[in-house]
Amino acid sequence: xxxxxxxxxxxxxxxxxxxxxxxxxxxxxxxxxxxxxxxxxxxxxxxxxxxxxxxxxxxxxxxxxxxxxxxxxxxxxxxxxxxxxxxxxxxxxxxxxxxxxxxxxxxxxxxxxxxxxxxxxxxxxxxxxxxxxxxxxxxxxxxxxxxxxxxxxxxxxxxxxxxxxxxxxxxxxxxxxxxxxxxxxxxxxxxxxxxxxxxxxxxxxxxxxxxxxxxxxxxxxxxxx
Amino acid sequence: xxxxxxxxxxxxxxxxxxxxxxxxxxxxxxxxxxxxxxxxxxxxxxxxxxxxxxxxxxxxxxxxxxxxxxxxxxxxxxxxxxxxxxxxxxxxxxxxxxxxxxxxxxxxxxxxxxxxxxxxxxxxxxxxxxxxxxxxxxxxxxxxxxxxxxxxxxxxxxxxxxxxxxxxxxxxxxxxxxxxxxxxxxxxxxxxxxxxxxxxxxxxxxxxxxxxxxxxxxxxxxxxxxxxxxxxxxxxxxxxxxxxxxxxxxxxxxxxxxxxxxxxxxxxxxxxxxxxxxxxxxxxxxxxxxxxxxxxxxxxxxxxxxxxxxxxxxxxxxxxxxxxxxxxxxxxxxxxxxxxxxxxxxxxxxxxxxxxxxxxxxxxxxxxxxxxxxxxxxxxxxxxxxxxxxxxxxxxxxxxxxxxxxxxxxxxxxxxxxxxxxxxxxxxxxxxxxxxxxxxxxxxxxxxxxxxxxxxxxxxxxxxxxxxxxxxxxxxxxxxxxxxxxxxxxxxxx
Numbered sequence: 005x006x007x008x009x010x011x012x013x014x015x016x017x018x019x020x021x022x023x024x025x026x027x028x029x030x031x032x033x034x035x036x037x038x039x040x041x042x043x044x045x046x047x048x049x050x051x052x053x054x055x056x057x058x059x060x061x062x063x064x065x066x067x068x069x070x071x072x073x074x075x076x077x078x079x080x081x082x083x084x085x086x087x088x089x090x091x092x093x094x095x096x097x098x099x100x101x102x103x104x105x106x107x108x109x110x111x112x113x114x115x116x117x118x119x120x121x122x123x124x125x126x127x128x129x130x131x132x133x134x135x136x137x138x139x140x141x142x143x144x145x146x147x148x149x150x151x152x153x154x155x156x157x158x159x160x161x162x163x164x165x166x167x168x169x170x171x172x173x174x175x176x177x178x179x180x181x182x183x184x185x186x187x188x189x190x191x192x193x194x195x196x197x198x199x200x201x202x203x204x205x206x207x208x209x210x211x212x213x214x215x216x217x218x219x220x221x222x223x224x225x226x227x228x229x
Numbered sequence: 230x231x232x233x234x235x236x237x238x239x240x241x242x243x244x245x246x247x248x249x250x251x252x253x254x255x256x257x258x259x260x261x262x263x264x265x266x267x268x269x270x271x272x273x274x275x276x277x278x279x280x281x282x283x284x285x286x287x288x289x290x291x292x293x294x295x296x297x298x299x300x301x302x303x304x305x306x307x308x309x310x311x312x313x314x315x316x317x318x319x320x321x322x323x324x325x326x327x328x329x330x331x332x333x334x335x336x337x338x339x340x341x342x343x344x345x346x347x348x349x350x351x352x353x354x355x356x357x358x359x360x361x362x363x364x365x366x367x368x369x370x371x372x373x374x375x376x377x378x379x380x381x382x383x384x385x386x387x388x389x390x391x392x393x394x395x396x397x398x399x400x401x402x403x404x405x406x407x408x409x410x411x412x413x414x415x416x417x418x419x420x421x422x423x424x425x426x427x428x429x430x431x432x433x434x435x436x437x438x439x440x441x442x443x444x445x446x447x448x449x450x451x452x453x454x455x456x457x458x459x460x461x462x463x464x465x466x467x468x469x470x471x472x473x474x475x476x477x478x479x480x481x482x483x484x485x486x487x488x489x490x491x492x493x494x495x496x497x498x499x500x501x502x503x504x505x506x507x508x509x510x511x512x513x514x515x516x517x518x519x520x521x522x523x524x525x526x527x528x529x530x531x532x533x534x535x536x537x538x539x540x541x542x543x544x545x546x547x548x549x550x551x552x553x554x555x556x557x558x559x560x561x562x563x564x565x566x567x568x569x570x571x572x573x574x575x576x577x578x579x580x581x582x583x584x585x586x587x588x589x590x591x592x593x594x595x596x597x598x599x600x601x602x603x604x605x606x607x608x609x610x611x612x613x614x615x616x617x618x619x620x621x622x623x624x625x626x627x628x629x630x631x632x633x634x635x636x637x638x639x640x641x642x643x644x645x646x647x648x649x650x651x652x653x654x655x656x657x658x659x660x661x662x663x664x665x666x667x668x669x670x671x672x673x674x675x676x677x678x679x680x681x682x683x684x685x686x687x688x689x690x691x692x693x694x695x696x697x698x699x700x701x702x703x704x705x706x707x708x709x710x711x712x713x714x715x716x717x718x719x720x721x722x723x
Contacts, residue, residue: 038458045461049468053272053310057279060303103293 070227071098072202072209073111080208083115083149088183090114090165090172093151097212099227113199113210114152114165114172116183120145126184129195129220139222142200151201151210152185158192160217172196193220248453253438255450256459259332260436262325264460265467269318270420272471273356276311277413280304284363286409288402291365292485299482299598309475315357317471319499322350330542330563333551334437340543342430347540349423352416357497359412365405367591370486371494373408374400379528387529400488440551482598483591484630493588495581502570503532505577590688592630599631599642599680620700623693628701631680636705642680644673647706656713659698660721663689691718 073095083091097111123145124131130138138144156163161176171188172181179190187195200211216223235241252260283304285294298304326346329335335343362373377400381391396403438444450456496504510523538545548555591597625634631643638645646652651673652659666684670677685694695715702710 035454039454042454042458042461045465049272049465052468052472053275056303056306057275060279060301060307061282064301103297104290 070211070213072204072211073097074204075208075210077207080115083117086115086117088170089167090116090152090183092165093210095210099212111154111212113154114196115149116152116185117148118145118150118184120148123150123184126182126186127195129187130198130222138198140198140200144198146201147203147208149201149208150185151199152196153199153213153215155197155214155217156192157187157194157197157215158190158218163196193218194222197222248457250432250435250452250456251449252436252452252456253444253449254441254447256452256455257439258459258463259328259439260456261460261463262321262328264457265464266318266321266325267424268460268464269314269321269467269471270424272314272468273311273318274417276307276314277417279307280311281413284409286363286405288365288405288486291363291405292482295364295366295482296598305479306475309479310471312480313471313474313478315360316498317467319353319357321467322353326350327563327567329437331560332437332440333546333556335543336437336546336549336551337543338434339430339437342427342434343543344540345423345427345430347536349420349427351536352420352423354499356412356416356420357499359408359416361497362405362408363412364482365486366483366597367486367490367492368483368494370400370488371492372496373404375494375496376500377404382522382525383529384525437551440553442552481591481594484597490626491588493581493584495585496577498574498578501577501581502573503528503577505573505575505580506531508577508580509573589626593683595681596631596683599639617696617700617704619692620696620698621704623689623697624700627685627689628697631682636701636708638678639680640676642678644671644676644678644680646701647708649673652701652705653708653710656698656702656711656717657721659702660694660713660718661723663694663698664718664721665723691715694718 075093075095079091079093083093091114092112093115094110094112096108098106098108101107124136130140130144132139144150154162156174156176156179158174158177158179161174163172163174163179163181165171166173169180170183172183172185174180174190174192177191179192180188181192181196182188185196185198187193197213197215199213202209211227213227214225216225231241280298283294283298283301285291295308298308329343329346358373358376362369377391377395380394381387383390392398394404394407396407438447441447506527507524510527512524513520513522515521546556546559550556553560624636628646632638632646633643636646636649662682664684664686667682670679672678689697692715695713695718698718699712702708703712
């Protein structure tokens with residue numbers, strides 16, 4: 005029964021990849037068709053699987069904005085009294101991570117007390133838009149404070165305040181920033197990144213933003229940890 | 230260019246060698262099943278690899294990550310193809326086995342190729358069994374519970390194997406992790422090794438060809454492109470069917486596994502015949518002083534003996550001739566076995582459907598997919614159940630999956646019941662919502678919710694409704710509204 009499909013003219017089969025080896029024309033064109041059809045089938049199957057695979061790998065867009073987290077009143081008090089020294093402000097960051105239940109982590113940021121005009125003059129890397137506007141869509145100075153993200157804009161390490169040097173120093177690659185976040189040494193492409201910050205019922209709240217590292221401009225990457 | 234590569238690697242000539250193969254008697258659509266099984270395996274490997282990009286094996290994430298896979302259309306498609314691809318692969322393995330059986334192609338010198346093929350069937354079934362658990366929904370949990378407990382029935386090593394497979398005394402995170410390791414690593418590795426052996430032995434002996442008196446008279450046909458084209462055409466039909474089913478009948482995700490709830494699992498179709506066999510026999514019979522466990526016979530002994538017969542077939546069927554006439558007895562036996570398996574499968578399917586019809590229905594998938602973290606609220610933390618245990622039970626069984634175990638709801642979808650003024654307000658209105666359901670956007674305490682509440686009339690008795698309304702009005706959170714009687718529910722007017 006399986007003989008029904010046997011090719012009567014088929015006696016030679018030396019070169020498997022090229023069907024046109026001395027067979028009659030009709031057989032040759034039939035073989036070429038079968039070879040091409042088989043390869044086409046493979047291509048179609050590959051494409052039908054490749055489209056959803058590539059599509060699935062593209063991550064969904066990030067959530068529109070982060071939530072506000074309250075800062076400790078005691079640390080804010082400290083900041084109020086601070087003169088030329090930054091204050092570490094701790095808060096609980098709530099964030100979502102894919103399908104996991106809501107996550108929370110202890111996080112901190114750096115607060116400095118500033119004169120708005122002096123700060124504006126010191127940080128042209130922030131106020132670089134037409135009309136002296138900031139390159140972030142929130143007001144940078146609130147309640148006489150600026151809050152910095154604790155992440156070094158170079159490659160994402162957490163920097164420290166060095167009392168001795170009177171500078172913010174990043175331990176990873178040596179970027180240095182003055183009290184007001186101006187980049188003064190090391191490989192970082194911009195000064196420290198401000199975070200949104202607002203007064204709320206006598207205390208204050210901060211929102212977490214992660215900016216693209218190592219770019220001269222501030223590009224929002226996510227509102228997550 | 231090809232020449233340059235070939236001189237340095239030999240890849241091109243190797244491919245040519247691989248594709249150059251005599252097909253005795255010419256190419257035939259009878260020979261497509263092995264290649265199509267290989268094709269289905271490749272589809273399973275490709276979709277499976279990319280599903281591991283999205284799946285996380287642990288009791289806290291298995292169901293949640295599967296749910297996320299369902300919610301993304303691309304991953305949902307990959308999962309659906311993987312689901313139907315598994316069925317296709319198992320069906321094709323059986324067809325391939327049957328074709329080889331009918332053609333007598335397992336006879337000398339191809340005995341070991343047959344043995345490797347039967348092992349491949351076993352590995353494929355283990356892949357189906359281990360994959361079934363991974364979504365960690367109610368069905369995955371209880372179907373795997375049944376198969377693990379059947380394993381434990383086996384004499385001597387049974388309990389030990391069950392203990393090892395589960396990773397402990399019961400099913401949990403360890404079980405998911407072990408099944409995941411088996412499903413994505415050990416079994417696929419075994420599968421590839423065995424396929425390699427199967428193909429190498431195949432090339433060593435060549436195809437068996439059609440059933441004829443003297444095979445030397447057969448004219449050789451070509452593997453490429455003649456047989457390859459037929460293999461490709463059939464594989465493509467298989468692929469089209471898989472893709473069609475993936476769109477038309479994607480798999481269903483049930484609620485997250487909850488060992489404390491009642492559920493009737495349904496086995497995968499390829500295990501239905503075993504399930505039917507189990508359903509057919511009483512658990513045990515008494516012969517004089519002896520108690521014989523028919524359960525053990527049906528679930529372990531009969532399948533094991535059957536497998537041994539299949540495995541040793543090349544040595545049981547010793548006739549030299551492959552002709553149908555000389556093997557009439559075997560072919561009749563095969564026919565009877567197939568009729569038996571099909572009959573048991575139908576019986577297993579019917580009994581499953583009868584049991585499921587009697588069991589509480591699974592929630593609609595839209596509800597399962599939108600229920601967010603409700604399932605992660607620890608059980609037993611719901612409001613004061615002591616005052617109204619009946620209402621608490623109705624609530625935890627039917628309502629908690631959407632409104633949360635403590636009635637806190639899901640933002641944007643399902644309103645909270647605790648602290649909700651509608652719930653503690655007019656009792657008649659609450660009864661109406663429970664009986665007739667609720668559609669469209671509603672506003673509670675300034676928040677908008679846009680979920681769908683099913684009508685419970687017909688599912689819950691008047692007493693159930695009275696109990697649960699009393700419970701949500703009086704026991705959830707700080708709710709302290711009046712109780713509702715069965716008569717109030719019976720006399721409900723919109």
